[in-house]
Amino acid sequence: MNREGRGATTPHSIALTGPETFTGNRALDLEEGLIFEIGRMEVTGVDIAEPAPFRDRLGTQARTAPLDLPGLSEPEAMRHYVRLSRMNYGIDSGLFPLGSCTMKHNPRLNEKMARLPGFADIHPLQPQSTVKGALGLMAELSRYLLELTGMQAVALTPKAGAHGELCGMMAIKAAHAARGDGATRHVVLVPESAHGTNPATAALIGYQVRAIPARADGTVDPEAVKSALGPEVAALMLTNPNTCGLFERDVVAIAEAVHDAGAYFYSDGANFNAILGKVRIADLGVDAMHINLHKTFSTPHGGGGPGAGPVVLSDALAPFAPVPALVATADGLVLVEDEGADGTELALGRMSAFHGQMGMFVRALAWMLSHGADGMRQASEDAVLSANYIRACLMDLMSAPFAERPAMHEALFDDTWLAGTGLTTLDVAKALIDEGYHPMTVYFPLVVHGAMLIEPTESESKASLDLFIAALRDLAMAAKAGDKERFLGAPYYAPRRRLDETRAARAPVLRWTKPAPVADAAE
Ligand SMILES: Cc1ncc(COP(=O)(O)O)c(C=O)c1O
Numbered sequence: 125m126n127r128e129g130r131g132a133t134t135p136h137s138i139a140l141t142g143p144e145t146f147t148g149n150r151a152l153d154l155e156e157g158l159i160f161e162i163g164r165m166e167v168t169g170v171d172i173a174e175p176a177p178f179r180d181r182l183g184t185q186a187r188t189a190p191l192d193l194p195g196l197s198e199p200e201a202m203r204h205y206v207r208l209s210r211m212n213y214g215i216d217s218g219l220f221p222l223g224s225c226t227m228k229h230n231p232r233l234n235e236k237m238a239r240l241p242g243f244a245d246i247h248p249l250q251p252q253s254t255v256k257g258a259l260g261l262m263a264e265l266s267r268y269l270l271e272l273t274g275m276q277a278v279a280l281t282p283k284a285g286a287h288g289e290l291c292g293m294m295a296i297k298a299a300h301a302a303r304g305d306g307a308t309r310h311v312v313l314v315p316e317s318a319h320g321t322n323p324a325t326a327a328l329i330g331y332q333v334r335a336i337p338a339r340a341d342g343t344v345d346p347e348a349v350k351s352a353l354g355p356e357v358a359a360l361m362l363t364n365p366n367t368c369g370l371f372e373r374d375v376v377a378i379a380e381a382v383h384d385a386g387a388y389f390y391s392d393g394a395n396f397n398a399i400l401g402k403v404r405i406a407d408l409g410v411d412a413m414h415i416n417l418h419k420t421f422s423t424p425h426g427g428g429g430p431g432a433g434p435v436v437l438s439d440a441l442a443p444f445a446p447v448p449a450l451v452a453t454a455d456g457l458v459l460v461e462d463e464g465a466d467g468t469e470l471a472l473g474r475m476s477a478f479h480g481q482m483g484m485f486v487r488a489l490a491w492m493l494s495h496g497a498d499g500m501r502q503a504s505e506d507a508v509l510s511a512n513y514i515r516a517c518l519m520d521l522m523s524a525p526f527a528e529r530p531a532m533h534e535a536l537f538d539d540t541w542l543a544g545t546g547l548t549t550l551d552v553a554k555a556l557i558d559e560g561y562h563p564m565t566v567y568f569p570l571v572v573h574g575a576m577l578i579e580p581t582e583s584e585s586k587a588s589l590d591l592f593i594a595a596l597r598d599l600a601m602a603a604k605a606g607d608k609e610r611f612l613g614a615p616y617y618a619p620r621r622r623l624d625e626t627r628a629a630r631a632p633v634l635r636w637t638k639p640a641p642v643a644d645a646a647e
Contacts, residue, residue: 153619156207160636163194169201211619213562215424219584219592223534223565223577224319224367226397226419228507233494234422234487243486248478252459258482259457262450265489269415269436272500273393274406277442279435280450281480284425285394288414288433289325289361291475295412295437295444296359296388297329298472302444309358309387315344317366317571319392331358338571342368342526346377353385363392364408365399367569368526369511369534369577379409388412388441396420397581398508398533401501411438417481421488432484443470448479506582507533510589514580517593521600525572533581539574545603549574550625551611552599558610558617559595 148155156162180186196204214220220227238244246255266278279295282288293312300306312326315336323333336352339345349360360382364372372378375391382389391405393413397420405413417432418425425431437445449460449468459479463471495503508531515524515535523540539549553563553576565577580589602610615622 154207154210155619156204156211158636159194159196159204160638162200162204163196165190165192165195167195167197167200169196169198218560218562219580219588220424220562221564221578221580221592222562223369223536223579224395224568225425225565226395226416226533226579226581227424228397228419228422228581229583230422230424230487231491231494234490237490238483238486240486243482246482256456259450259459261489262479262485263452263457265485265492266434266450268489268492269434272400272404273410273413273415273436274404275410275413275436276406276439277437277445279437279445279475280432280485281446281448281475281478282414282433282435283476283481284431285392285414285416285419285433286321286325287475288416288435289321289390289392290328291433291446291472292390292412292414292435292437292441293325293329293331293359293361294446294472295435295441296390297331298444298470299388299441300358302470305355305386309356311354311357313349313352313357313360313382313387315362315366317342317344317368317569318361318363319367319394320568322361322363322392326359326361336360338368341529342366342370342571343372343374344378346374346381349378350381353381353387355386357382357385357387359388359390359411361390361392363395365395365532367577368571369398369531369536369579370526370529371399371532375408383409393436394419395533398504400504401497402504405436406438411441412436417484417488421491423484423487430481430484432481432488434480443467444472446473446475447471448474503582504533507580510580510582510584511535511578513586513589514578514593518596518600521597521604522576534577534579536569536572537576537578538572539576541600542574542603545606546608547603547611549576551614552576552603554614554622555599555611556595557615559599561592561595 215227215229242257243261246258252259262280266280269278270276279291282291297306300309310330310332311334312331313334313336314323314326315338317338326333334352336344336348339348343366344362360378362372362375362378364375366372379389388411389409391408391410391413393405394416396415400420412435414433414435417423417434418430423430447460447463447468449471451458451460451467460466460468463469463473492500511531511534515527515531518524518537519527521541522537525536525538542548542552549566553566556563565575567575568577569575580592613622
């Protein structure tokens with residue numbers, strides 16, 4: 125078994141004097157090896173009947189050596205995966221304060237709906253006449269997204285927020301090309317407080333990115349935008365509420381300036397959960413905005429999915445929406461697959477092979493319908509209230525930049541409060557693991573030093589917020605009192621101790637290599 129990094133436990137104030145155990149387990153904290161380490165080639169948990177005689181057509185391609193795949197009996201396989209799952213931390217195990225990621229409770233009703241055979245067992249290549257219910261659900265979801273944003277059109281196919289950005293920006297590029305100024309408009313303005321995917325998206329489709337500095341209150345100054353605008357600018361991408369957790373109070377003036385300069389206004393709507401039911405995006409002058417269904421409408425998205433990033437578009441950009449497009453005809457809903465058909469002559473092409481993340485569409489609509497208009501509005505109000513409550517309860521101990529303005533969905537702290545302690549933001553995050561919490565987002569956004577970004581969401585009760593706040597207060601007081609040991613060696617209680625983060629990110633070991641057989645001492 126590979127126990128590298130596990131180390132002996134020497135927690136801050138309690139000296140654990142227990143011996144290292146024989147198994148590596150610590151009571152119910154169970155050690156688990158890789159399947160390659162614990163599996164045996166000759167074992168399998170399933171009985172598969174011998175196939176009927178068949179003619180082998182593989183010729184020289186036939187494998188000559190066994191596959192060497194590890195096997196486990198059924199109970200061993202169950203235990204392996206249950207033990208691994210217990211090492212995982214998710215929204216179902218505790219508060220997940222990761223800022224900008226919106227890890228909220230995913231009601232089980234959503235899962236139940238997504239598993240209905242009429243949604244879960246259909247195939248994207250099925251004839252449309254056999255999936256009318258699924259098309260109806262997509263149309264209903266589109267209707268709600270348009271109602272909530274006030275926009276003209278929606279493209280459902282993007283599979284994540286960043287994919288939605290790509291879609292919206294490609295629509296902007298196509299619109300400029302159709303207008304005849306595509307060649308001259310090669311710059312996209314991106315404020316410093318934007319999410320990192322914004323400049324990445326612009327660069328990916330060939331735009332030059334020009335940064336707009338944040339003003340002292342953490343928001344974007346329309347005057348700074350005006351002075352950066354020119355005939356070479358294609359668009360501005362603005363994350364709103366921004367990554368400091370602040371609503372861009374001059375967003376309308378910014379949109380007007382962008383339009384006056386002949387550019388389009390892209391809004392990153394991944395933080396829509398802070399303003400859902402409160403702000404109609406169309407009223408702000410937005411031309412395109414993606415919505416992270418997997419954030420605003422539940423379904424935590426850690427680990428790469430499932431996600432869905434539909435893009436809502438203004439009148440000006442609607443003709444450039446990608447295919448497939450859902451079109452209401454006299455004969456009912458039709459999914460138009462190829463650009464060129466009625467109403468899709470200017471479509472920018474296809475964002476993905478099929479029609480988007482059906483399972484996410486079902487979950488999002490289930491969330492909307494079960495909340496209703498008042499429930500959705502309350503969800504965003506509660507998310508904002510939770511973030512402000514956390515900030516207010518910690519501000520006497522931890523420094524909170526831009527605190528003269530109400531926070532939106534997330535509470536931002538910097539590392540000024542750690543000055544003189546010899547500790548860093550990373551040390552606080554690691555010590556939070558020992559308290560049983562996934563760390564908050566750290567060192568992001570870049571506009572403040574040593575950022576700690578906490579997004580509690582609306583789904584935490586006051587009791588759970590209070591416990592989290594108390595844990596952070598205790599850590600802050602320990603840091604100020606000079607209890608460095610509690611932080612510098614943290615995490616003490618996790619299955620693995622502190623890793624070399626740079627090596628883990630830059631040189632991850634993703635391939636298991638079979639160890640050389642140990643020579644038998646008797647030979
Ligand atoms: C503000 C913002 N924009 C864009 C994204 C990208 O979304 P995704 O991770 O689904 O690609 C995120 C991620 O959560 C985000 O917080």
